[in-house]
Amino acid sequence: MTNAPDSSPRADLAIVGAGIIGLATAHRYLSDHPGCRVVVLESEERPAMHQTGRNSGVLHSGVYYRPGSAKASLAVAGRSSMVEFCRRRGIAHEVCGKVIVAVDRSEQERLAALAERAVANGVPAELIDRRRLAELEPYCDGVEALQIPSTGIVDYSAVCHALMAEITAAGGEVRTGTAVVRLAHVAGSVRISTTGGDLEAAWLVNCAGLRCDQVAELAGAAGGYRVVPFRGEYYELVPERSYLVNNLIYPVPDPSFPFLGVHLTRMVDGTIHAGPNAVLALAREGYSWTDISRAQLREHLTNRGLWRLARRYWRTGAGEVWRSLSKAAFTRALQRLVPDIEADDLVRSKAGVRAQAMDSAGDLEDDFAVTHAGHTTHVLNAPSPAATSSLEIAKMIVSRIDR
Known part of the structure; x- marks a missing residue:
């Protein structure tokens, strides 16, 4: 090599x-x-x-x-x-x-805005109703979805x-x-x-x-x-329950948070991955809570931008941490998209760490x-x-x- x-x-x-x-x-x-x-x-x-x-x-x-x-x-x-x-x-x-799914009417306005963005970006997309969604993903529950055929x-x-x-x-x-x-x-x-x-x-x-x-x-x-590392944790559906997902099922993203939310993805080997959440990693290569770097902790504690980010998103961040610590909470997030998923259907998969840049003003760079x-x-x-x-x-x- x-x-x-x-x-x-x-x-x-x-x-x-x-x-x-x-x-x-x-x-x-x-x-x-x-x-x-x-x-x-x-x-x-x-x-x-x-x-x-x-x-x-x-x-x-x-x-x-x-x-x-x-x-x-x-x-x-x-x-x-x-x-x-x-x-x-x-x-x-x-x-x-893939489908991006509005699970209730409160998410439809954001879904419509996402459909407009697809047009602006030259991405083929179609808003589909509950009946068409059921044809594509029979076990997914939603009132409306945006179908993106070019995702792979x-x-x-x-x-x-x-x-x-x-x-x-x-x-x-x-x-x-x-x-x-x-x-x-x-x-x-x-x-x-x-x-x-x-x-x-x-x-x-x-x-x-x-x-x-x-x-x-x-x-x-x-x-x-400055790179701020965020860990994304995944589960995998046990093989006998992989029929619950045909391709890719995503939630409507929260526009106030720079991550897409927990979703379901069929991999090229046929396995179904669920996740990721997004929690602050305690090391650059911090793939679990036990991966801790003193140098990284010092960076976090002295990063004023990170403190501002924590104050702005503390509720969302607390939910991400809770999903990291509680399999039941992670399962409930998936059940919003596919209600038939149970905790026993999920086994841990390997985590990843996202190298997210923060600019000099303390904002997460979005490009x-x-x-x-x-x-x-x-x-x-x-x-x-x-x-x-x-x-x-x-x-x-x-x-x-x-x-």
């Missing part, structure tokens, strides 16, 4: 982070600049260990995001690019569609394996177990000190995910952004965020739908480097 480093210390492009965005960027650069030397530096022992390898595997349509935002345009284009990439390489995926599912880990294979075939290197510890701007390039030795590159792209702000600080490019300093580019906010959008994000980054 790891290529031995070349004896030459110079690269045309160095990328920090071998998640899907880092690998897509390396792949795109080599496609546009054949023969150039590209080195991907990954601190973990294998690629895609965090956000990429622990997400819900959804090919997002782009329906939720503010019209004109990078998330909206890159998700729409990225879904099509990713489907084509998977089709050409035989990677497991399916464009199966995919194995993002398999996408990363394909990207790696093509990167190495084109002469690129992926160095795992190699953490960046220092960056220095020099004339026309950047000097990179790592745990595996030094490297000089004409350009560096930081796609370090949960650690992206820390890498950006080494280059003086954090721009006031993709990229900064630049010298010969470095830093992807500082790339949560969902970043995996869907990854090929288009890579295209954008390489275009900026070329300019």
Whole structure:
């Protein structure tokens, strides 16, 4: 998996982070600049260990995001690019569609607003009644739904394996177990000190995910952004109850909260995942309540923006924590969508951590965020739908480097 480093210390492009965005960027650069030397530096022992390898595997349509935002345009284009990439390489995926369900009349106005946003973003969508919803999802209960036929599912880990294979075939290197510890701007390039030795590159792209702000600080490019890690916890339906969900069932999102709410997703292997909730993680890689970092606790306690966020959303946040601690509460959230689900139908699945950027004003960044300093580019906010959008994000980054 790891290529031995070349004896030459110079690269045309160095990328920090071998998640899907880092690998897509390396792949795109080599496609546009054949023969150039590209080195991907990954601190973990294998690629895609965090956000990429622990997400819900959804090919997002782009329906939720503010019209004109990078998330909206890159998700729409990225879904099509990713489907084509998977089709050409035989990677497991399916464009199966999803429904966003209003469980009572109080949610219909928000659902109608979401339908308008779909039109603005160029996302095919149709408001359907209870009868049509029952045809699509017989066990789902709602008064109305928004059907999004372009949503799909995919194995993002398999996408990363394909990207790696093509990167190495084109002469690129992926160095795992190699953490960046220092960056220095020099004339026309950047000097990179790592745990595996030094490297000089004409350009560096930081796609370090949960650690992206820390890498950006080494280059003086954090721009006031700070990553706040939120853990998303999942359950899985036991196989004999998987018939309760055909494809993807989502709630109408709360517009005052920057997460989509607990939903039900069929994965490409046929399993049904339920979740995630959203609770503040106590470590960057804090996949359970027992994963605690003293450094992260200090960051949380001294983060005034986080305290303001807690005051604003304390009721919602308390509900998320309660769902984390109580399986019965988590089950009740799912029963709003599929009443027949019982606690005994659910078994724990692996959690993920979302690298959510907070800006200098203490607000959660709601769009993709990229900064630049010298010969470095830093992807500082790339949560969902970043995996869907990854090929288009890579295209954008390489275009900026070329300019």
